[in-house]
Amino acid sequence: MDDWENNDFIQRLDFSSCGEEGEDRSINEEDTLSSSPIKHCDFQKWNSPLPATPHRKLSEIFLSRTKSWVSPTLKSSPGVSRTHGNAETPLHITWKKLQLCDTPHTPKSLLSKTAFPSPGAKVPPKGFRHLRFTPGADLDDSTQASLVNINPFTPESYRQMLFLPNGKRKAREIKLVHLAQSFCEKAEVQRKDSAVRPADRCPLKDSNMVSRYQKEFLELERIGVGEFGSVYKCIKRLDGCVYAIKRSKRPLAGSSDEQLALREVYAHAVLGHHPHVVRYYSAWAEDDHMIIQNEHCNGGSLQDVLLENAKRGQYFPEAKLKEILLQVSMGLKYIHNSGLVHLDIKPSNIFICHKLVVEGQAGQEESDSDDEFSSGVMYKIGDLGHVTSIANPQVEEGDRRFLANEILQEQYFHLPKADIFALALTIALAAGAGPLPHNGAMWHHIRKGNIPSIPQKLPNGFIELLKLMIHPDPMERPSATALTKHPILRPSLGKAVQLQKQLNVEKCKTAMLERELKAARLAQTLMKDQPLGNANLQESETSPKKNNKRLVGGKNCRSFSFTVG
Ligand SMILES: Nc1ncnc2c1ncn2[C@@H]1O[C@H](COP(=O)(O)OP(=O)(O)OP(=O)(O)O)[C@@H](O)[C@H]1O
Ligand SMILES: [Mg+2]
Numbered sequence: 024m025d026d027w028e029n030n031d032f033i034q035r036l037d038f039s040s041c042g043e044e045g046e047d048r049s050i051n052e053e054d055t056l057s058s059s060p061i062k063h064c065d066f067q068k069w070n071s072p073l074p075a076t077p078h079r080k081l082s083e084i085f086l087s088r089t090k091s092w093v094s095p096t097l098k099s100s101p102g103v104s105r106t107h108g109n110a111e112t113p114l115h116i117t118w119k120k121l122q123l124c125d126t127p128h129t130p131k132s133l134l135s136k137t138a139f140p141s142p143g144a145k146v147p148p149k150g151f152r153h154l155r156f157t158p159g160a161d162l163d164d165s166t167q168a169s170l171v172n173i174n175p176f177t178p179e180s181y182r183q184m185l186f187l188p189n190g191k192r193k194a195r196e197i198k199l200v201h202l203a204q205s206f207c208e209k210a211e212v213q214r215k216d217s218a219v220r221p222a223d224r225c226p227l228k229d230s231n232m233v234s235r236y237q238k239e240f241l242e243l244e245r246i247g248v249g250e251f252g253s254v255y256k257c258i259k260r261l262d263g264c265v266y267a268i269k270r271s272k273r274p275l276a277g278s279s280d281e282q283l284a285l286r287e288v289y290a291h292a293v294l295g296h297h298p299h300v301v302r303y304y305s306a307w308a309e310d311d312h313m314i315i316q317n318e319h320c321n322g323g324s325l326q327d328v329l330l331e332n333a334k335r336g337q338y339f340p341e342a343k344l345k346e347i348l349l350q351v352s353m354g355l356k357y358i359h360n361s362g363l364v365h366l367d368i369k370p371s372n373i374f375i376c377h378k379l380v381v382e383g384q385a386g387q388e389e390s391d392s393d394d395e396f397s398s399g400v401m402y403k404i405g406d407l408g409h410v411t412s413i414a415n416p417q418v419e420e421g422d423r424r425f426l427a428n429e430i431l432q433e434q435y436f437h438l439p440k441a442d443i444f445a446l447a448l449t450i451a452l453a454a455g456a457g458p459l460p461h462n463g464a465m466w467h468h469i470r471k472g473n474i475p476s477i478p479q480k481l482p483n484g485f486i487e488l489l490k491l492m493i494h495p496d497p498m499e500r501p502s503a504t505a506l507t508k509h510p511i512l513r514p515s516l517g518k519a520v521q522l523q524k525q526l527n528v529e530k531c532k533t534a535m536l537e538r539e540l541k542a543a544r545l546a547q548t549l550m551k552d553q554p555l556g557n558a559n560l561q562e563s564e565t566s567p568k569k570n571n572k573r574l575v576g577g578k579n580c581r582s583f584s585f586t587v588g
Contacts, residue, residue: 176293176363176412234309240268246323249371251283251408256319266304267319274311283408283419284313290410291315294361299354301374301405320403322375329370329452338455341481345512347373347402348450352506354404355442359413359503364438366430367409367421368445370452376401413438424459425449428470429497440497443506447492451475471495484511 240257243265247254252271259266275281291303302318322328325347332338339347351373358365365372378399409421416435420426425445429437448459448469456475460466469475474489488511494500501509508516 174289174292175415176289176361176410235307236268236270236309236314240266242268249406251280252313265319265321267317269315269317270309271313275308275313276311281313284315286410286419287406287408288313288315290363290407291317294358294363294407297354297357298401299350299403300357301403317405318376318403320374320376320405321379322377322400324371324405325373325375325402325449325453326369326371328375338479339453340479341485343398344450344454344481345485346398346400347453348446349507349512350402351404351446351449352503352512354402355439355446355503356507358404358410359439359442362413363410364413364416365404365407365410365442366418366438367406367425368404368442368449369422369425370449372404372406373449374403374405376403411438421445423461423466427493427497428467428495437497439502440500443492443500443503444497447474447489450489451477454481455479469493482511 239261240259243256243258245253246256246267252269254267254269257266257268258264271280271284273280275284288303288306291306294300294303296302301320303315304318305316307314351368355365355368378401409419411417411419416438418430418433418435418438420430423431425448427441427444429435430441451474452459455478459469459475465475470493472490472493472495474486474493477486488501488509492500492506506512510516
């Protein structure tokens with residue numbers, strides 16, 4: 024039986040074996056929402072009594088920044104230079120390489136395993152000294168270099184930079200760039216080889232190792248089950264903070280789940296940190312299962328809340344719907360601007376974080392980091408298993424209920440707009456719309472630009488916006504950036520723009536008056552300096568009419584119109 028399913032719930036913080044999950048409280052089907060009696064609701068607060076996930080720690084900074092791992096276990100393996108995924112996989116999948124994380128390394132021990140030794144260098148270069156990986160020292164650089172995964176979402180230049188420790192060592196640079204190139208070539212060969220040599224796969228051999236999961240985390244409960252894996256709420260023994268740990272359901276090596284798992288890790292690692300994207304801390308392989316340590320969202324998923332709402336016959340009111348739409352659009356804007364698309368936007372992949380009130384802070388002024396969302400609820404995009412790049416898409420269709428027609432037709436020219444389509448239907452569900460169809464006439468009806476019926480009165484403008492978001496022509500749909508500035512979602516932004524325009528007009532007027540004043544002063548000075556100045560002045564003193572005329576005439580040459588704006 025799977026240890027993950029049969030542990031004791033209560034554990035001691037003594038690094039003994041990990042605990043058992045509670046009953047699964049997450050039902051993963053958006054379909055289960057029923058149309059029951061209706062009334063508006065406010066958010067349920069599910070505040071956790073435990074400390075929130077902290078800011079990035081040293082170990083995670085290390086893992087997410089290096090993004091390249093070297094496995095000592097591969098050194099003696101016959102399949103050392105091969106990978107075992109499908110050659111046609113869109114990703115350069117080298118699952119076996121992830122085994123290096125099977126062992127419970129501390130951040131320090133991990134650091135010692137990440138360097139690429141310089142060829143022939145007896146003394147490690149300064150920047151490498153503490154990073155040198157001794158057990159692999161007899162491997163040449165190019166072999167070492169091939170023992171890391173290539174993240175397909177990073178630019179080529181970035182990959183090459185990985186081999187330049189601090190960009191200063193000019194003499195070494197050329198060699199390192201060659202090394203980087205050879206690394207990329209080798210990885211490509213591996214990818215091709217992987218289809219023909221599946222038997223080379225090393226048997227997973229960590230069954231008698233101490234589980235990193237069990238050693239480092241105390242499992243509190245299972246908080247969700249999805250298509251791909253189960254998610255557990257855990258406390259990290261070291262820092263005492265709560266995390267969501269996702270573990271793949273099935274063994275991964277060679278399976279299609281392997282691609283999704285690596286895709287998720289690659290995407291998380293590249294996307295870094297954004298307030299509207301679930302934060303990633305670490306990932307590793309254990310027992311041929313992928314484990315991903317993410318920020319724990321104490322409000323669960325939007326789907327969880329929709330199910331609660333449905334039970335009570337409630338749904339989100341207009342203001343809340345707009346807030347969700349705006350926040351998720353901000354997350355999408357970030358993802359799209361990073362050259363990626365999510366492709367599985369739906370309520371169960373949007374997560375909720377309630378701001379925890381810190382003792383002794385109540386009533387105090389908001390800190391600088393507080394953004395404009397006064398409700399204290401943050402919506403975050405998670406589950407990045409379907410993420411792909413816009414420029415070189417490898418599309419794995421997401422949930423059909425939220426799938427744009429063009430994706431079904433395999434037209435990938437406007438991929439970000441597929442996320443916009445799915446987001447509109449997500450908002451329709453949150454507004455109280457009934458279950459979405461998987462196929463059939465209703466499925467097509469929606470793809471013709473018809474929003475499913477919503478059992479509450481929403482302003483026309485808002486409904487029109489949702490309709491535009493599911494327009495049959497993806498080009499007509501607003502971009503995520505446009506949504507984040509849309510006057511319906513950010514009316515205050517419109518006011519600010521208006522005020523800015525007025526301010527600009529006034530600034531323009533002031534600048535012109537200042538120029539005029541300067542010119543007048545200059546004219547005055549010139550008059551004084553001229554040899555006949557005194558005579559003229561005397562004359563002008565005696566005939567003020569003449570003087571006025573000259574000055575006024577001068578001014579007339581510079582007449583201005585203040586009709587700007
Ligand atoms: N970071 C998190 N914080 C809180 N709950 C989470 C978190 N991640 C996942 N969950 C819970 O676990 C469920 C499944 O998570 P997730 O969507 O990542 O898995 P999945 O296997 O990819 O699911 P699916 O393919 O069905 O979308 C979510 O619906 C949610 O209830
Ligand atoms: Mg999911």
